[in-house]
Amino acid sequence: xxxxxxxxxxxxxxxxxxxxxxxxxxxxxxxxxxxxxxxxxxxxxxxxxxxxxxxxxxxxxxxxxxxxxxxxxxxxxxxxxxxxxxxxxxxxxxxxxxxxxxxxxxxxxxxxxxxxxxxxxxxxxxxxxxxxxxxxxxxxxxxxxxxxxxxxxxxxxxxxxxxxxxxxxxxxxxxxxxxxxxxxxxxxxxxxxxxxxxxxxxxxxxxxxxxxxxxxxxxxxxxxxxxxxxxxxxxxxxxxxxxxxxxxxxxxxxxxxxxxxxxxxxxxxxxxxxxxxxxxxxxxxxxxxxxx
Amino acid sequence: xxxxxxxxxxxxxxxxxxxxxxxxxxxxxxxxxxxxxxxxxxxxxxxxxxxxxxxxxxxxxxxxxxxxxxxxxxxxxxxxxxxxxxxxxxxxxxxxxxxxxxxxxxxxxxxxxxxxxxxxxxxxxxxxxxxxxxxxxxxxxxxxxxxxxxxxxxxxxxxxxxxxxxxxxxxxxxxxxxxxxxxxxxxxxxxxxxxxxxxxxxxxxxxxxxxxxxxxxxxxxxxxxxxxxxxxxxxxxxxxxxxxxxxxxxxxxxxxxxxxxxxxxxxxxxxxxxxxxxxxxxxxxxxxxxxxxxxxxxxxxxxxxxxxxxxxxxxxxxxxxxxxxxxx
Numbered sequence: 001x002x003x004x005x006x007x008x009x010x011x012x013x014x015x016x017x018x019x020x021x022x023x024x025x026x027x028x029x030x031x032x033x034x035x036x037x038x039x040x041x042x043x044x045x046x047x048x049x050x051x052x053x054x055x056x057x058x059x060x061x062x063x064x065x066x067x068x069x070x071x072x073x074x075x076x077x078x079x080x081x082x083x084x085x086x087x088x089x090x091x092x093x094x095x096x097x098x099x100x101x102x103x104x105x106x107x108x109x110x111x112x113x114x115x116x117x118x119x120x121x122x123x124x125x126x127x128x129x130x131x132x133x134x135x136x137x138x139x140x141x142x143x144x145x146x147x148x149x150x151x152x153x154x155x156x157x158x159x160x161x162x163x164x165x166x167x168x169x170x171x172x173x174x175x176x177x178x179x180x181x182x183x184x185x186x187x188x189x190x191x192x193x194x195x196x197x198x199x200x201x202x203x204x205x206x207x208x209x210x211x212x213x214x215x216x217x218x219x220x221x222x223x224x225x226x227x228x229x230x231x232x233x234x235x236x237x238x239x240x241x242x243x244x245x246x247x248x249x250x251x252x253x254x255x256x257x258x259x260x261x262x263x264x265x266x267x268x269x270x271x272x273x274x275x276x277x278x279x280x281x282x283x284x285x286x287x288x289x290x291x292x
Numbered sequence: 293x294x295x296x297x298x299x300x301x302x303x304x305x306x307x308x309x310x311x312x313x314x315x316x317x318x319x320x321x322x323x324x325x326x327x328x329x330x331x332x333x334x335x336x337x338x339x340x341x342x343x344x345x346x347x348x349x350x351x352x353x354x355x356x357x358x359x360x361x362x363x364x365x366x367x368x369x370x371x372x373x374x375x376x377x378x379x380x381x382x383x384x385x386x387x388x389x390x391x392x393x394x395x396x397x398x399x400x401x402x403x404x405x406x407x408x409x410x411x412x413x414x415x416x417x418x419x420x421x422x423x424x425x426x427x428x429x430x431x432x433x434x435x436x437x438x439x440x441x442x443x444x445x446x447x448x449x450x451x452x453x454x455x456x457x458x459x460x461x462x463x464x465x466x467x468x469x470x471x472x473x474x475x476x477x478x479x480x481x482x483x484x485x486x487x488x489x490x491x492x493x494x495x496x497x498x499x500x501x502x503x504x505x506x507x508x509x510x511x512x513x514x515x516x517x518x519x520x521x522x523x524x525x526x527x528x529x530x531x532x533x534x535x536x537x538x539x540x541x542x543x544x545x546x547x548x549x550x551x552x553x554x555x556x557x558x559x560x561x562x563x564x565x566x567x568x569x570x571x572x573x574x575x576x577x578x579x580x581x582x583x584x585x586x587x588x589x590x591x592x593x594x595x596x597x598x599x600x601x602x603x604x605x606x607x608x609x610x611x612x613x614x615x616x617x618x619x620x
Binding site: 180181182184185186187188189190191192195199200203204206286287288 | 466
């Protein structure tokens with residue numbers, strides 16, 4: 001009985017939380033809704049797309065938006081709307097996985113160096129310094145030209161890239177939290193380090209983690225677009241918003257501006273939506289902000 | 293020197309020294325030492341309130357942290373219930389930590405803002421594996437809340453919903469959770485309003501009576517110390533200059549520093565206040581990096597004699613009190 005009611009309870013808590021968000025942070029809730037919409041589009045792209053992913057129709061190339069093709073067609077006569085839907089799938093996967101990986105790396109490195117300090121901190125953070133002196137793009141190009149392009153490679157590389165750099169932000173905040181008397185109190189009552197990290201340090205860096213994650217999702221989607229522009233992203237013909245924007249979108253900008261506008265607007269909307277949603281999450285999850 | 297009957301002592305601190313290196317430059321070269329605590333000895337008897345008083349920077353908090361083993365000790369011994377815990381490892385200390393708890397000065401910083409009050413109070417129980425039985429655990433938390441004068445339906449609130457005095461009550465409840473023998477109070481009321489101070493002090497005294505607690509009380513506010521203490525030790529620049537019971541210390545202070553310290557308390561009656569002698573103490577507190585030779589108080593002492601410059605006085609028994617001064 002209790003096993004059955006547990007997931008139900010969790011779900012209703014999730015719903016209640018978002019109802020509260022809709023009331024106190026309408027913009028954040030809107031962002032969440034937009035993001036959820038894109039997520040659904042990505043997941044159900046196969047069902048929603050009116051045309052196939054790489055269905056070409058040379059007679060209908062470079063058509064402007066119409067009832068048949070609501071976002072027009074590209075230089076091979078492929079339906080842009082369908083490709084946007086499939087692109088959502090890839091971009092969201094890449095964005096989420098890489099930003100998630102980056103956040104995990106940032107938390108682990110930041111908490112370890114910030115909490116323990118001393119020699120560990122010195123060693124790891126000097127490595128981070130060295131890592132950050134390389135321009136992102138150079139690292140990306142070198143690594144991808146070695147391992148070859150592909151979704152997994154891009155997720156791992158972007159995850160490491162942003163994760164290592166972001167560890168500095170987490171570390172700074174952990175150092176501040178470590179100096180709080182409640183951490184001291186937990187130590188003096190004999191709590192193990194893992195208990196302190198889990199119950200005192202992590203919940204208090206959460207606001208920063210959420211902001212870091214949401215900004216990273218946007219950054220990763222854009223970075224993937226940049227890579228696709230250089231031909232190092234997810235290889236064609238798989239559609240990502242980045243490659244649509246920088247490939248056909250740029251080449252045929254004058255003949256068919258909708259080719260650049262559609263993925264561009266989608267990118268902007270998703271990045272904006274996840275950012276406002278993240279801000280709302282951060283505020284609502286802070287007990288001090290409740291009820292005010 | 294210390295009390296003769298060791299069974300009655302819960303804590304014996306013997307010749308405690310805590311020195312911090314002063315480092316300079318990129319390579320952290322040690323260029324000197326901060327003699328924060330330099331040869332402090334005292335004992336706390338079971339069931340009493342033993343106060344450490346002194347100006348800020350005199351080493352009273354460092355002493356307390358050493359007793360709690362939260363501060364590495366340079367030399368000396370800390371004996372708790374007859375066990376020398378000075379060099380215990382973290383694992384060996386865990387059962388000791390149950391018996392010594394601490395109440396902090398700042399009731400705002402010492403409570404995790406993201407934990408509910410009930411879970412803050414129950415944390416020591418969870419840390420020491422006493423929360424296996426959920427029903428018992430909840431009952432215990434509620435009992436603790438009532439004990440310190442909080443309503444037990446406040447358990448689901450967050451710390452920011454409470455006032456300073458209430459927060460300090462939460463800290464006290466947390467300190468009591470494991471039924472400790474010794475509670476170290478590090479300036480527990482100095483961050484509170486005066487009206488709240490009295491409530492918290494009275495709560496502490498009431499709890500001591502009911503639960504047979506021992507307090508190591510650290511403060512700089514002499515009126516609070518006078519109200520709560522049984523015995524008082526006065527510290528100056530990392531050393532204890534006088535240990536006496538409350539009555540003796542406040543009515544008949546012997547050490548020139550204690551006299552000066554008590555004299556610095558303003559008199560509420562304006563007529564008495566105007567007849568209060570001028571400051572007995574001159575100059576500034578010297579740096580702990582370079583303490584004066586002999587008696588550390590001699591450059592500021594109005595009664596200093598030649599010997600004070602050369603010999604460091606040790607605590608000697610004088611009429612029931614311990615005084616470190618060449619005059620006695």
